Amino acid sequence: MSRSLIRIFVFVAVAASMYWTADGQTAAKVPTIDQSLEMYSVGSPKISPDGKRVVYEQTRTNWDANAFETDLWIADVATGERHQLTTTGHSCNPAEWSPDGKWIAFVSDRPGSLPKSPAEKRQLWIMPADGGEAQQLTKMEKGVGGFEWAPDSQRIAFSAEAPEPKPMKDRKESFGDYHVIHADYEMTHLWSIDLPKTDEAARVSAVGEPKEITKEDSFSVEEFSFSPDGTQIAFSAARDPDLISSFSKDIYVVAVKDGVVKKIVDMPGPDSDPHWSPDGKQIAYVTSNGEKYFFYANQKIAVVDAQGGTPRVISDAFDEDPDLLKWAPEGIYFSGLQKMSSSLYLLDPASKGIKKMAMPGSEIAGSFTFSKDFKQLAYRGAGTNQYAEIYATAALPEGSPRRLTHAGGQEAQYTLAKREVVRWKSGDGTEIEGVLYKPADFSPTKKYPLLVVIHGGPTGIDMPVVSADRYYPIERFVAKGALVLRPNYRGSAGYGAKFRALNVRNLGVGDYADVISGVDYLIAQGYVDKDRVGSMGWSEGGYISAFITTSSDRFKAVSVGAGISDWMTYYANTDITPFTAQYLRATPWDDPEIYKKTSPISYISKAKTPTLIQQGSADKRVPVPNSFELRQALEDHGVPVKMVLYDGFGHPINKPKQQRAVMEENENWFGHYIWGDPLAPALTPRPNDKKDDKDPAAK
Structure with missing residues (x-):
């Protein structure tokens, strides 16, 4: 106005x-414009392995730092009680439970506690699931990308760029900063860090240096996942980090112990997001299936033998892009859109049959996450004219969802x-x-x-x-x-x-x-x-x-x-x-x-x-x-x-x-x-009012 x-x-x-x-x-x-900008949202739920608790992200507007920041919160599924886990004034996300349920790992740009930690780089942190101080695991020169726990909860794999090589440092010393287009690539690779088997109080303090798992200059790693026995990692990688090189993404498997890499899918167009079968014998992944015009064609779910072989597309019956989630004993879970609704689906790899899972009251649902036995589920859901909230179900597929957050209460006064x-x-x-x-x-x-x-x-x-x-x-x-x-x-x-x-x-x-x-x-x-x-x-x-x-x-x-x-x-x-x-x-x-x-x-x-x-x-x-x-x-x-x-x-x-x-x-x-209001020639500054960053839902 x-x-x-x-x-x-x-x-x-x-x-x-x-x-x-x-x-x-x-x-x-x-709401005023400022009030709209100060409204928080909730998302990215992660349910604990036993299905009893859910960690989720909640945004916060920090006017002093001029930033939208993300905190981690935790909710009890049975009681609905929740409290804030991270309070540093820096974003902490995403979060992942250790498979044994004892730890929560996350990535944050909070000030480092390890010596020589690069400033303002996102590093890997870990905190006890039952409460306690978070401790830093990595001090990577260029920060950390994605990460995943090993099945035994004793190590974490993560993606990161290697430190700048000496030839590049020497070049900068002689010629200053410049870069060559479609060259001078900084490849992303896989690393792992072991968590020693000591008592929990001393566990993190004894962490050693990360180990580089992949080192090749011929590809740049993107999505990845551990095999069920923890000995291998399946990953997707493109020939270089350029976005225009996404067509070259293929699927690889690397042995964690010795770093031996094997390409198991080599097709035209992007192949990405690998997930292992429960028995470790097959890998499901998302593929363009060789489609030349993959920007607007349907992506599909395919399955390939973990040792390589001929891939088999299994999601042709779904006329949209499936978001591959997990391979459970009962089948492959994925989410997807159908017009203005989004839901959870179960795909039978053998018959290729697809079943839509009911999400009562949340016709628009996503960010699904499962307990270890796949009996409990958490997700972000909303219906028409509703604000998105975090929900959890007691059982799949017929359990009644329980709302764990009340973000929509912000809008009640308007x-x-x-x-x-x-x-x-x-x-x-x-x-x-x-x-x-x-x-x-x-x-x-x-x-x-x-x-x-x-x-x-x-x-x-x-x-x-x-x-x-x-x-x-x-x-x-x-x-x-x-x-x-x-x-x-x-x-x-x-x-x-x-x-x-x-x-x-x-x-x-x-x-x-x-x-x-x-x-x-x-x-x-x-x-x-x-x-x-x-x-x-x-x-x-x-x-x-x-x-x-x-x-x-x-x-x-x-x-x-x-x-x-x-x-x-x-x-x-x-x-x-x-x-x-x-x-x-x-x-x-x-x-x-x-x-x-x-x-x-x-x-x-x-x-x-x-x-x-x-x-x-x-x-x-x-x-x-x-x-x-x-x-x-x-x-x-x-x-x-x-x-x-x-x-x-x-x-x-x-x-x-x-x-x-x-x-x-x-x-x-x-x-x-x-x-017909007057056209202001310029925006009018306002006093730097102190903003309240606290969440009313925490009261």
């Missing part, structure tokens, strides 16, 4: 939580929008779904402004759950009297392989048709003011919004967040070059016409819509030349445009103060062009 500079200061800095109707009556209480699923036909007859946000006092006899908020991806998806606003102050827009449509345009996840491929060689064009047909559908319902429509989005959502800017005069305002304006510019600058070549089925040198057809900049002569452009200055995914190109073209054509560059940020804007700026810029822009 934009006003004069003074009123912006008063409303945002003090308590901008009330909106008024024309007669001065209070219409709704909504009047929130009501979310509902809507469907319409696009121009070519394709059915499109979306989430429509309505004011709590919605009346079909009124005319409302309509704001379209478009997700990224394109294989993202929007669902009708409640979450704290980031980037766009949606709840504030709705409370001010707008409807908000979040379309799952063609290419979105959850609707199967054919739907995801509908924007192949049709990017922007088909996506725009899906959005504009949704706008037309809502106008036809009689409750949308067709003269007050706006659009916004980040990444692919920013690209579609840029397409709207240059292709339509029906929108009054647009906000382009880190969006593509010219696919040729994008192709030559991005860190994910194959994405464009796969979706457009050509390089710009081979088929410049398809690049022209799908680029918003090609239609710039039609542009009339006032456009806000926002992006991080160090964005490698959608490089900033795209934003400069769009800004200059709009300026040359006399279209109102404002560009905001967030210094030092990559593709996401992931710090609270800059997210505050992103949200206020959008509120200012749409407040002016949709509601």
Whole structure:
């Protein structure tokens, strides 16, 4: 809600939580932008081996450090009692239980306790599961990536880059810092650290130096898992760490004792995320199955003999990307999307049959984790118009879930929008779904402004759950009297392989048709003011919004967040070059016409819509030349445009103060062009109020 500079200061800095109707009556209480940014979320549950406790992550906003941080909490499944495990003011995640249930390991950038620990590098820590001080295990020069406990709880394997080699240090000494493109790679490898068999009080203090398990310069390790007997590790690795090399990921097995490596899957396209069968004889993994255009094709689950051989795809019956979880005695568990729901599935490797597991009250569930006997389950779940919470079940598959957290209580004091699923036909007859946000006092006899908020991806998806606003102050827009449509345009996840491929060689064009047909559908319902429509989005959502800017005069305002304006510019600058070549089925040198057809900049002569452009200055995914190109073209054509560059940020804007700026810029822009509020020339600073980082749920 934009006003004069003074009123912006008063409303945002003090308590901008009330909106008024024309007669001065209070219409709704909504969170301020700061209050939205301070709302915490819960996630990544990990259930103990005996199923009695769950460790989970809870976010925290640290305004002083300008950071979103993560703490570990623990809940008792039987009683629901919970308390905070880590309180350092630094992020601690992820967490994993030792198989014997005695220890919890995690990674953190907290200050190190070991001598010569690199500052601000994420290291491996361990703490007693029953309480006690956490102690540092590693002091890797470049920090630690993923990790996993050995089955005997006596060692932990982790991934990390090796210390900088002497030749590189010598080069820097002589020539200073520089790097060669597609060279100078720093490979990630597997390491292990043993925990000596001593009494628990002295156990950690006796830890030795990590041992490097893999050393080859021909691959860079990604996901990995121990064999059931702990003697081997299966892992996926690409030829180098470049994102564009993901097509080269294959599956390997390494002997922990001597480091002997054997490649057991060697196919075109990425193969990843290996998991052992309970008897250690087979390995399940996720594969593109040789698909050339794997960016939008279905990934599949395949099984291969642990010694190598011909892989066997077993998940063809699931028309979406399966997220492989665990191989249990009863089958392989995976999670996946089906339209706007997500759930747990059990796959029979022999028959290839798939069973969907019931999640009562959590139609949108994920982050599943299992007890050692696979009888207990914890997960993150939500239903329509609900905030995501952590749940645990007493038994699979028919156990009743118990809610362990109450994060949704943060929203209780506010009047929130009501979310509902809507469907319409696009121009070519394709059915499109979306989430429509309505004011709590919605009346079909009124005319409302309509704001379209478009997700990224394109294989993202929007669902009708409640979450704290980031980037766009949606709840504030709705409370001010707008409807908000979040379309799952063609290419979105959850609707199967054919739907995801509908924007192949049709990017922007088909996506725009899906959005504009949704706008037309809502106008036809009689409750949308067709003269007050706006659009916004980040990444692919920013690209579609840029397409709207240059292709339509029906929108009054647009906000382009880190969006593509010219696919040729994008192709030559991005860190994910194959994405464009796969979706457009050509390089710009081979088929410049398809690049022209799908680029918003090609239609710039039609542009009339006032456009806000926002992006991080160090964005490698959608490089900033795209934003400069769009800004200059709009300026040359006399279209109102404002560009905001967030210094030092990559593709996401992931710090609270800059997210505050992103949200206020959008509120200012749409407040002016949709509601006629004064357009503030700049954001107004506010006092550095002391923020309360404590969790109300802990009281």
